[in-house]
Amino acid sequence: MDLTVTTADLAAVAADAVRLVPGKLLDPVLAGLLLEAGPRGVVAAATDRDRAARLECPALVHTEGRVLVPAKPLAETLRALDLPQVRLVVEGSRLAIRAPGARFALPLLDADSHPGVASLPRVVGSVDASVLTSALGVVAATASRDDALPMFTGVRMRAEGDRLVVLASDRYRLAVASLPWEPTGEAFDAMIPATLLLEVARQAPDGAQVTLHADGDRVGLAWHHAVVTTSLLDAGFLHESKVSVSDVDTTVEVDADAMAGAVRRVSLYADTRGTLRLEVGDGEVWLRGADQQAGEAEESVKAEVSGGRTSPTFQSRFLVDALKAFAGRRVRIELQPGLRATVFRAADEDPTDLRYLVVPIMPRT
Amino acid sequence: MDLTVTTADLAAVAADAVRLVPGKLLDPVLAGLLLEAGPRGVVAAATDRDRAARLECPALVHTEGRVLVPAKPLAETLRALDLPQVRLVVEGSRLAIRAPGARFALPLLDADSHPGVASLPRVVGSVDASVLTSALGVVAATASRDDALPMFTGVRMRAEGDRLVVLASDRYRLAVASLPWEPTGEAFDAMIPATLLLEVARQAPDGAQVTLHADGDRVGLAWHHAVVTTSLLDAGFLHESKVSVSDVDTTVEVDADAMAGAVRRVSLYADTRGTLRLEVGDGEVWLRGADQQAGEAEESVKAEVSGGRTSPTFQSRFLVDALKAFAGRRVRIELQPGLRATVFRAADEDPTDLRYLVVPIMPRT
Structure with a gap:
């Protein structure tokens, strides 16, 4: 793999991937970021088995390739560089980040043992990013942060005709909003980790459309060049009619x-x-x-x-x-x-x- | 006691007093701020026996008096108010902070059991506040924060003719600066807690002169309408010639x-x-x-x-x-x-x- 990329672009992609999938520190493979350089640029993918993210970044690819490197060190190195462009090139057992007068070399992890990132479930609808972001800023922040009660750490999202109902409670208070959206007509009722939705609200830019994807086991959100999927929480009894x-x-x-x-x-x-x-x-x-x-x-x-x-x-x-x-x-x-x-x-x-x-x-x- | 005061002025004085003398939480009297309203305004005083601070604040005094109230609640209430002026008046066993449509009542503590604030030792010299602040920003930050080794938590200040030498070390590094100052000719060699000096550097405004005061046991710093004194640390062996x-x-x-x-x-x-x-x-x-x-x-x-x-x-x-x-x-x-x-x-x-x-x-x- 050998490519030249705008430092800020790849720094943002690496940082966003780390924030969407904080990763399991104990497993170096799951703490890694999979980089695939192809004709359209570079795709960064991360997973901790529960959650997965895939983000695209434009790049000038000299040689295609696929490597797995530690995600956080890559993100931190790119963030610390104050150069407009940077070159990433595989050198032996290292991915070298090269800039004039500087070389940073990350160890290559075993890319073949990476589970990869599952494809998105089918589309259930789409919603304006700024509307979703504004509602999640209140609703997702109302969910509990206590992992001992996982059913209160999620946001319930439910299709109701041309409205998308989002709802969360930590038992002491409850926030519910009903957003205009464009449904495909598929049934949709999912309990999604609030921390992930708060991160999506942070990343999805105003003016974008966020498409929602779901099947019985997983839910996905996609915008611009980013995709994140997660397994569902138990919706339990959380319902506004209670x-x-x-x-x-x-x-x-x-x-x-x-x-x-x-x-x-x-x-x-x-x-x-x-x-x-x-x-x-x-x-x-x-x-x-x-x-x-x-x-x-x-x-x-x-x-x-x-x-x-x-x-x-x-x-x-x-x-x-x-x-x-x-x-x-x-x-x-x-x-x-x-x-x-x-x-x-x-x-x-x-x-x-x-x-x-x-x-x-x-x-x- | 009954007075009207500019909210921001008294809020700054109360907050500065709390920061100069963080106080002992276990003793309500030492966690108190002594307010004395006299013809020239109000004087706020705090002490934890080691350190003491006295700050003056202009006020329109209707009735003179002297009260002791919990320092942090007073500072927090004044900071939270967004009114230009506020009235402080003793009502029974309370000091009431009165504003239109609002009343905040702090319990009066026993002012007579407060040890008071000792007077300043004699002057040893004075230094420009911005020069002192710039040097302390580096030197005091180099001192150790580990109270288990108190001799490394201080800044040594020493008169050397027309220079004031300030020095600190945490054993791994050492910072020393030599400042122009105006000595009175008295000998001066004192080890002063670095945390207090960092706070003085934060509060003493550019353009002010900071006068230094010392005797064998205590050291004092004074600027504008503020005075702080503290007992000395053991200077030990900390010396640049080492x-x-x-x-x-x-x-x-x-x-x-x-x-x-x-x-x-x-x-x-x-x-x-x-x-x-x-x-x-x-x-x-x-x-x-x-x-x-x-x-x-x-x-x-x-x-x-x-x-x-x-x-x-x-x-x-x-x-x-x-x-x-x-x-x-x-x-x-x-x-x-x-x-x-x-x-x-x-x-x-x-x-x-x-x-x-x-x-x-x-x-x-």
Whole structure:
């Protein structure tokens, strides 16, 4: 293999591959990046058996070939170079990265023992990258990071006619959005690791279309010159219909940023559980926190209020996350009595119909 | 106590006090900030018995008074407020921070049990803040962070006529600078905690004069409206004369940033000890790294070379630190044979006469 490539292009491809498939450190083959130089450029592929990624990069190929090299060292070397172009050439048992006055030589791993990257399942639809990215930024971040409960570490994606419903919950709160998409008509209902979707949201550029692929075992996402596939998580019982929102007795409309600022300040005085009380007044809501050690705080936020006077208690960090999802906008907060979920949604038109549900907790008496 | 103050001013004073005296969490009195409102404004004082700080803040005082409140909650509340002004008023057993539509109430601690802040020792001299800050940025960062060896966690400051010598070492490298200052003529030789000096360097504004104060037990630094004092560390044997630089046989002059970039790249291929070899050639130096797992790397940097061909091996992170101290400049590197120290200094005029010594390590055979 012998090729010349724009350093930044191959650096981005190698870094993206490492981020999509963090790899198993214990197995050098699975920590490797498979590079295939062909007439159309170079294709980089990585897999940890669960996940797989394949990314294309234009290159001037002098001699075709196929090598497996340690992925992270390759990515780090390319990132550290501040030269416009770089040459990759196989020299004996090494892949040499050559630049004027410098040579970096990575050991070749056994490419033949690499399991390769499976092909994509069939297409189920496609969605605009910026719409998907915006929704996943909230929904995927709501999933749990606790691998001991894997069914809460995923995002459920479900086809519902011309809408794609994305949903995640860590049991304390639930975020659900409904996106416009172009379905092929195939059934689609998959639980996908949230960490992978957050990375896809980071990489898929605005303006691109992301195509979704699925069969019974695997799901894939593809955009521009990148493809990633993963095995599915168990969808379990995660479904928005599990949460009742039929009993709303109070509705509050506030500026999300103003309320987030007040929550941030009052939460400095939260008790050891980190809780705040939300009290609905006339034309305003009050946030109150009190702790034997820290003292007390209260702050009011202007609001349009209708209905009863339900006053739930929340963990302040969940309030912060819920309000952040509507940053720069007005948010409508629908309260239900007792410990039933509170719903946050945009007060104005929202093409993704994002709803953020937070479960209040029992106030201390 | 009752006063109105510019929020940003008091927020800065409270945050600076917390950073100068991080406080002992186990003792609420020492975790407190003493606020004294008088005719000239408000004075904030903190101490952990070893260190003490006193900072002045202009304020419109309605009623004078003296209170002790938890320092960090006060600093965090003031930082979180986005209002130009705020009112502090004692209400029963609370210090209330009042703003329109908001009230934050901190518990009052027992001000009478606070040990207070000792007065400054006598003046020994003064130094320009930007000169001191620039030298401490390198020298104080070279001190050890390992509290198990307290004599290496300090910076030795010593009067030598019209120069102030500052010196620190963590045993693997040593940084020493000689600053112009205005001495009073008093003897001055003190070992000061490096973390405190780094914080002073962060806070003392460019253009200010920092006055140094000392007696046999304590040292103090004062600028603008801020004063900090600390008890001394044991100066021990830390002295620049302990390191011999009499045997230089090779001198290399390079662009510090170009060499730092090469070190960063080649160090990706360093062995498990993180070492690189520096080889002096004709009109260039080569950096070489090799590891059984990572592969090999070599990169050359243009250099003016004179003298022998000594080729020492370094831990790459110490090379990075040494070169960072001369960022944006050309650096002269003086090599001695064997495991004797290598000296880095500016190739051009340097008013602080900064020298950075790194001890090579034994190459693996």
